[in-house]
Amino acid sequence: MIAIDGALVVADGQVRTGTVLVANRKIAALAWTDPDRAALRTQAADIVDGNGHYLMPGLIDGHAHAYGSLLRGTENSLPLELWALHTTLHGRATDGPALHSAIMLGAAERIRAGITGAVDHAPNFALAQTSLAAHEASGLRAAFAPFLHDLSDYDLMDLPIAPDLYALVGGPPPVDADRYTSDFAALVQQARAGSGRVEIQLGPNAPQRCSPASWALWRALRDRHDVAVHTHLLETRAQRSLNRLYPGGLVAAMARNGMLEGRLTCAHGVWLAQAEMEILARHNVTVSHNPASNLMLGSGVLNFCACQSCGLRLAIGNDSTNTGGRTDIFANMRLAMMLPRRAEPDFAQWPKADAVFAAATEGGAAALGLAGKLGRIAPGQLADLVLVQANHAATLAAPPSLDVLVQHAGPEHVRSVMVDGAWVMRDGVIIAFDEAEMLHGAAIQAKLLRDRVADQLLVLMAAFPAMSAQFARDSNSNP
Numbered sequence: 490m491i492a493i494d495g496a497l498v499v500a501d502g503q504v505r506t507g508t509v510l511v512a513n514r515k516i517a518a519l520a521w522t523d524p525d526r527a528a529l530r531t532q533a534a535d536i537v538d539g540n541g542h543y544l545m546p547g548l549i550d551g552h553a554h555a556y557g558s559l560l561r562g563t564e565n566s567l568p569l570e571l572w573a574l575h576t577t578l579h580g581r582a583t584d585g586p587a588l589h590s591a592i593m594l595g596a597a598e599r600i601r602a603g604i605t606g607a608v609d610h611a612p613n614f615a616l617a618q619t620s621l622a623a624h625e626a627s628g629l630r631a632a633f634a635p636f637l638h639d640l641s642d643y644d645l646m647d648l649p650i651a652p653d654l655y656a657l658v659g660g661p662p663p664v665d666a667d668r669y670t671s672d673f674a675a676l677v678q679q680a681r682a683g684s685g686r687v688e689i690q691l692g693p694n695a696p697q698r699c700s701p702a703s704w705a706l707w708r709a710l711r712d713r714h715d716v717a718v719h720t721h722l723l724e725t726r727a728q729r730s731l732n733r734l735y736p737g738g739l740v741a742a743m744a745r746n747g748m749l750e751g752r753l754t755c756a757h758g759v760w761l762a763q764a765e766m767e768i769l770a771r772h773n774v775t776v777s778h779n780p781a782s783n784l785m786l787g788s789g790v791l792n793f794c795a796c797q798s799c800g801l802r803l804a805i806g807n808d809s810t811n812t813g814g815r816t817d818i819f820a821n822m823r824l825a826m827m828l829p830r831r832a833e834p835d836f837a838q839w840p841k842a843d844a845v846f847a848a849a850t851e852g853g854a855a856a857l858g859l860a861g862k863l864g865r866i867a868p869g870q871l872a873d874l875v876l877v878q879a880n881h882a883a884t885l886a887a888p889p890s891l892d893v894l895v896q897h898a899g900p901e902h903v904r905s906v907m908v909d910g911a912w913v914m915r916d917g918v919i920i921a922f923d924e925a926e927m928l929h930g931a932a933i934q935a936k937l938l939r940d941r942v943a944d945q946l947l948v949l950m951a952a953f954p955a956m957s958a959q960f961a962r963d964s965n966s967n968p
């Protein structure tokens with residue numbers, strides 16, 4: 490048993506000095522009074538001094554594409570539909586070693602940022618074994634959600650792609666349902682035989698990118714394996730225009746077809762109407778809010794206040810590193826807190842620190858498929874815990890509070906990180922894996938990947954002006 494003693498424990502929205510006992514991967518007990526704390530210390534084989542630190546539940550990255558960690562420095566000044574040409578091209582050129590490096594690079598960044606778990610919404614099912622092995626090796630908690638899709642937004646939007654470019658980034662191949670079914674079953678079985686930190690989810694890329702047959706497969710596999718589901722939803726204005734393909738709109742169609750349920754997380758939701766938020770809330774769906782990514786791609790801003798007022802559960806994500814920028818959930822919490830204030834004159838509606846912190850922890854747990862089991866410091870919860878400096882020049886405050894933690898802390902203040910009851914970083918040193926060796930390998934893989942796509946980028950650049958002009962015309966004519 491491990492006792493973390495003397496830290497400012499963030500529990501139930503309050504910050505109090507206490508002692509937290511960890512045993513068998515879970516939080517076993519909390520104590521606040523001197524005698525109770527002393528009693529917990531006597532039970533522990535290992536007592537960790539938490540003085541001068543906040544002890545908070547691990548932050549959860551509620552929407553990520555792990556392969557993107559190797560794509561830093563690629564295109565990030567275009568709207569999603571055009572940006573995705575670059576990203577898809579790099580994604581399809583990502584081989585097993587590159588993917589392994591990307592996942593481990595992202596894991597090191599997350600650990601250092603106090604992020605203990607992430608949803609990896611993954612485009613390449615064929616490399617699922619590589620992903621699973623890397624997530625296991627990372628020491629972090631992960632939900633691995635391989636894409637399911639058989640339609641392309643470019644086709645749905647009548648956005649013509651030159652044939653040579655279409656061959657590189659165009660529509661996905663048809664889904665072989667039998668093969669997908671058996672591969673998915675094997676993956677679920679394999680993950681469930683592992684550490685318990687890595688769960689498999691279904692990852693339909695987006696509802697409009699799935700044919701009716703793929704919606705049926707999504708429902709069938711979800712129910713057969715009792716897995717959570719992660720999908721993109723209404724991220725951009727152009728996607729909103731595709732609502733015309735579904736009577737009553739996409740969300741209403743999902744409700745009619747039994748796609749909405751409590752283990753579904755939808756990323757973005759920027760273009761949800763209030764009535765659609767209410768439908769999602771009624772079905773206990775989680776929406777993963779990605780403010781930095783949505784700003785970078787010019788997608789818009791989720792109406793956080795409207796989500797709150799209809800009781801829709803939110804998580805917070807950073808999305809792919811080549812759009813969300815540095816994987817920093819502290820920064821995303823602050824964006825989530827501040828962005829609604831520019832458009833909402835009723836300041837009583839403005840989200841506060843406790844709301845965005847709950848989204849980044851308890852909401853994130855729901856996105857991981859672990860609603861109610863993770864995301865709080867309370868007996869029985871999974872022990873994913875982070876020690877954050879409270880006496881740093883940027884964080885010292887009297888009195889210390891959750892407001893201070895959310896408003897002032899960042900990755901640079903994260904000192905020690907525990908996942909599933911085991912330390913993955915102590916005093917600023919990652920112990921889950923050899924970070925220096927990982928960085929060396931990732932640098933090599935990033936360079937190899939960039940070399941592999943050099944010629945393909947020329948194809949993209951040749952086709953780009955015409956596509957870009959067409960997209961701009963369509964955007965201007967969209968309501």
Ligand SMILES: [Zn+2]
Nearest residue numbers: 721756808809
């Ligand atoms: Zn995404």
